[in-house]
Amino acid sequence: xxxxxxxxxxxxxxxxxxxxxxxxxxxxxxxxxxxxxxxxxxxxxxxxxxxxxxxxxxxxxxxxxxxxxxxxxxxxxxxxxxxxxxxxxxxxxxxxxxxxxxxxxxxxxxxxxxxxxxxxxxxxxxxxxxxxxxxxxxxxxxxxxxxxxxxxxxxxxxxxxxxxxxxxxxxxxxxxxxxxxxxxxxxxxxxxxxxxxxxxxxxxxxxxxxxxxxxxxxxxx
Numbered sequence: 001x002x003x004x005x006x007x008x009x010x011x012x013x014x015x016x017x018x019x020x021x022x023x024x025x026x027x028x029x030x031x032x033x034x035x036x037x038x039x040x041x042x043x044x045x046x047x048x049x050x051x052x053x054x055x056x057x058x059x060x061x062x063x064x065x066x067x068x069x070x071x072x073x074x075x076x077x078x079x080x081x082x083x084x085x086x087x088x089x090x091x092x093x094x095x096x097x098x099x100x101x102x103x104x105x106x107x108x109x110x111x112x113x114x115x116x117x118x119x120x121x122x123x124x125x126x127x128x129x130x131x132x133x134x135x136x137x138x139x140x141x142x143x144x145x146x147x148x149x150x151x152x153x154x155x156x157x158x159x160x161x162x163x164x165x166x167x168x169x170x171x172x173x174x175x176x177x178x179x180x181x182x183x184x185x186x187x188x189x190x191x192x193x194x195x196x197x198x199x200x201x202x203x204x205x206x207x208x209x210x211x212x213x214x215x216x217x218x219x220x221x
Contacts, residue, residue, distance in 0.1 A: 002070070004070070005066070005070045005072060005076065008062075008065075008066050008069075008070065009066070009076065009079060009080075011062070012059070012062050012063065012066065012080075012083055013083065013137075013138070015055065015058065015059050015062065016059060016083055016086060016087060016090075016134075016137075017134065017138065018055070019052065019055045019056070019059065019087070019090050020090055020130065020131075020134045022048055022051060022052055022055070022094075023052060023090045023093050023094045023097070023130070024127060024130055024131060025048065026045050026048050026049070026052070026093075026094050026097035026098070027093065027096075027097045027100070027123070027126070027127050027130070027193060028123075028127060029041040029042075029044050029045050029048075029097070029101065030042070030045050030096075030097035030098065030099075030100035030101035030104075031100060031119070031120070031123040031127075031190070033045070033100070033101040033104035033105075034100055034101070034103060034104040034107070034115075034119070034186050035119075035120060036104075037104055037107055037108050037111065038104065039104065039105055039108070041101065041104075042101035042102065042104060042105060045097055045098055045101045046098065046101075048094070049094055049095075049097075049098050052090070052091060052094040053091065053094075056087055056088075056090070056091040059083065059087045060084065060087060063080050063083055063084050063087075066080055067080060075207070078206065078207050078210065079207060082137070082203045082204070082206065082207040085199070085200075085203050086134075086137065086200050086203055089196040089197075089199050089200050089203075090196075090200075092196055093130065093193050093196050093197075096189045096190075096192055096193050096196075097193075099185070099186075099189045100186050100189045100190065103182045103183070103185055103186040103189075104186075106179075106182045107179055107182050107183065109179075110176075110178070110179035110182075113176060113179040113180075113183075114169070115179075115183050116161070116162045116165035116166060116169075116183070116187075118158050118161045118162045118165065119158075119162055119183075119186065119187055119190060121158055122155055122158035122159060122162065122187070122190050122191070122194075123190050123193075125151060125154050125155050125158065125194070126155055126190055126191075126193040126194040126197060127193075128151075129148050129151050129152070129155070129193075129194055129197035129198070129201075130193065130196075130197045130200070132144055132147070132148050132201075133145065133148045133197050133198075133200040133201040133204065134200065136148065136201060136204045137200070137203075137204045137207070140204070140207070140208050141204070142204065142205055142208045142209060144201075145201040145202070145204040145205050145208075146201070146205065148197060148198065148200075148201035149198050149201050149202065149213075151194075152194050152195065152197070152198045155190070155191055155194035156191065156194070159187055159188070159190070159191040162183075162184075162187040163184060163187065166180045166183060166184055166187075
């Protein structure tokens with residue numbers, strides 16, 4: 001690897017890590033808005049969304065510049081391709097954080113609604129997955145990446161518990177249908193964040209081992 005390519009790759013990865021830090025805070029604040037039924041964290045999320053969108057374009061442009069100028073091969077080419085894919089997943093996670101925060105705005109109309117508590121745990125696991133997946137990328141740590149993929153099952157179980165709790169609430173009180181739908185939507189968004197974190201972890205496995213693991217389970221069914 002030339003010194004110029006190494007320098008540009010390091011700068012690119014730093015841009016990606018800065019992006020991930022902003023996205024992680026967006027998810028935290030979006031879930032905070034949902035938990036507290038407050039629009040103040042949502043306003044911060046909406047401000048950060050524009051930053052994330054601009055950075056996504058910047059990162060993509062830097063990837064294309066590296067491909068054009070350096071024409072990387074083998075692991076260096078996989079590294080650029082991985083950054084491109086992770087960049088897209090981070091932008092999608094940011095969108096989901098906005099969606100979660102916006103559900104809090106709708107739920108402020110139902111202050112008496114007793115929301116299921118499991119969503120806090122689900123958000124905690126999902127945020128941790130994103131953080132650890134990016135850490136695995138930096139350290140080229142396949143074991144951590146595989147462990148992140150396994151944690152997606154925890155998020156799915158917690159999401160199922162939230163859905164079951166919402167079903168019970170609606171069954172007991174039909175007036176809770178509307179807020180339950182809003183909360184179901186928020187829970188689904190958190191679950192999708194776990195899916196995107198899994199995508200990032202799978203991209204790390206591809207980067208290190210050259211092994212494409214996406215859709216493997218579906219293909220074996």
